[in-house]
Amino acid sequence: FANDKANRLAMLIKSEASASYTVYFDQIDVSVLKENDGYVIFDDEITGGHKVQIGTVGESIKTFEPSKEAHKFLGWYTDRACTSLYEGGKNYSSVLSRVYAKWAKGESFNDSTLSSSNVSAVVDSNNKRNKYLSFTGNDEVKIATVSSGKKYGVDLRYSLISAEGNTTVTVGNQSYNVSINELGLGWTNLSFVVTADSDVFSLKVEPTNANILIDDVIVYEITEDMSVITFKQKSGYGDDVVRIVEVRHHAD
Numbered sequence: 001f002a003n004d005k006a007n008r009l010a011m012l013i014k015s016e017a018s019a020s021y022t023v024y025f026d027q028i029d030v031s032v033l034k035e036n037d038g039y040v041i042f043d044d045e046i047t048g049g050h051k052v053q054i055g056t057v058g059e060s061i062k063t064f065e066p067s068k069e070a071h072k073f074l075g076w077y078t079d080r081a082c083t084s085l086y087e088g089g090k091n092y093s094s095v096l097s098r099v100y101a102k103w104a105k106g107e108s109f110n111d112s113t114l115s116s117s118n119v120s121a122v123v124d125s126n127n128k129r130n131k132y133l134s135f136t137g138n139d140e141v142k143i144a145t146v147s148s149g150k151k152y153g154v155d156l157r158y159s160l161i162s163a164e165g166n167t168t169v170t171v172g173n174q175s176y177n178v179s180i181n182e183l184g185l186g187w188t189n190l191s192f193v194v195t196a197d198s199d200v201f202s203l204k205v206e207p208t209n210a211n212i213l214i215d216d217v218i219v220y221e222i223t224e225d226m227s228v229i230t231f232k233q234k235s236g237y238g239d240d241v242v243r244i245v246e247v248r249h250h251a252d
Helices: none
Strands: 037-044 049-056 071-077 097-105 119-124 127-135 139-145 151-162 167-171 174-178 188-195 200-206 211-221 226-232 242-249
Touching (some): 167 188, 167 211, 174 188
Parallel strands (some): 037 097
Antiparallel strands (some): 037 049, 167 174, 167 200
């Protein structure tokens, strides 16, 4: 930021070690702040986003939700360590506000070499840099270390390739029945809310002469500043079960 007496803008790049660097810039936007303008900086180290949002002092600040493959966005926080939630309903002011994105990173199995008689890590034919789990029989895989008694959200996606009956997907003590009618429909997102009854979460799959693929498993703790909102299918639009679990902060 520069005041109205500045006739140039300079950029300082600082490193912690002596070395040679090449830095590329894709796009540089320069905005003029008017006398009654306020602003807030949204910092997101995971996606590389750094957005300056400008508004009139006194107006309500509208946050947004970024997205990234195999990651779960958990909200904006006022500190880089993401320990203090940025509460909604704030207004623009002339005082600098900077907030930071909190994420939970998922397991895409890219570094997995897991292989047994019923489950293996398979290279995606459409993306050689990605692997997913392929289940062809009853088996289970450890997906996270957790704390017993705490509540967690678990997101994943699955694709039913072949089946002669329904397939059960279980995380911890919660199960979901994948209908044979989903055969060949491609990737589907699935979410669980699980209270841990041990220190390990395992993903267990029980197919009936089936092949089911699992990818992008994300496990995150549901803390006291979050609310869980569930959405159920309407009558006539499939089974009346929880399909999606979204984490929303109480302050939003």
